[in-house]
């Protein structure tokens with residue numbers, strides 16, 4: 001079966017005044033195409049920096065720190081890995097497991113299913129569910145304690161975090177305007193040289209166009225959608241975001257969820273959490289600093305108070321809330 005990957009968000013890099021030089025770098029990392037664009041010179045070292053981070057967080061590289069750590073019951077990871085695991089565990093608890101970094105057994109089962117193009121059986125799903133659960137992990141003084149068969153999957157949070165780290169690195173190397181795009185997560189740096197912000201479009205779940213756009217000047221935008229990675233079986237679509245409560249691809253009525261925050265961990269983790277359980281929106285909005293745009297299967301658009309999302313698709317309308 002074919003696995004399909006599409007881009008969920010689009011960003012405009014056009015400049016009203018064409019007098020400023022721009023630079024672009026594209027490479028493959030973290031299972032996605034990474035694109036870095038800057039106004040002015042591209043500093044050396046950006047790609048190398050991302051590749052270093054990939055060696056820590058990759059779930060597929062069998063030599064990554066995360067992969068090796070997943071084999072152990074007790075470990076003392078690097079500060080970088082420990083920090084992201086600890087924050088992700090907190091967010092897993094705050095989202096009541098809608099986002100759960102301990103879902104590695106289940107997501108691994110569904111990754112295999114996508115490769116084979118066949119559904120996993122109920123017994124395997126139940127066995128994998130037993131090996132998930134953020135409440136089964138303990139962290140203390142830089143060490144992590146977990147059941148052996150429980151596997152962390154940072155796939156729903158690492159790209160947002162790395163996008164944030166990458167723009168910070170670019171800023172430290174003298175870039176004052178540009179962006180870094182990691183598939184579902186884009187981080188922007190400052191205004192464009194003409195003073196305008198970056199126009200971010202949310203793609204239509206059903207085609208090539210966009211549902212609408214918002215303009216941002218800083219922060220990270222992450223989108224999770226059911227049309228991003230999926231396979232088809234028996235005429236039905238099975239996407240890659242799993243509801244750990246059922247062990248199945250989530251079916252919350254949300255087709256895509258976009259979260260904007262200055263914190264890349266928050267934007268990426270909450271885009272996944274709200275895709276799985278949109279009823280958490282108000283509770284999480286009171287607790288974290290973010291804005292969100294949810295596109296539903298009923299062709300409505302749910303937005304938080306200050307999202308400033310402009311709907312351009314004629315067949316979509318704001319949701320009554």
Ligand code: ADP
Pocket residue numbers: 097098099100101103107153154155156157159183184185223224225228229240241242243244268271272276
């Ligand atoms: P993207 O593919 O753009 O990273 P997400 O941020 O939503 O999209 O992350 C999806 C990935 O996260 C999946 O490929 C899987 O590895 C993992 N994942 C799937 N479901 C969950 C979940 N409920 N909680 C945490 N991680 C998940």
Ligand code: MG
Pocket residue numbers: 155156157222223224267268269270271272
């Ligand atoms: Mg995510």
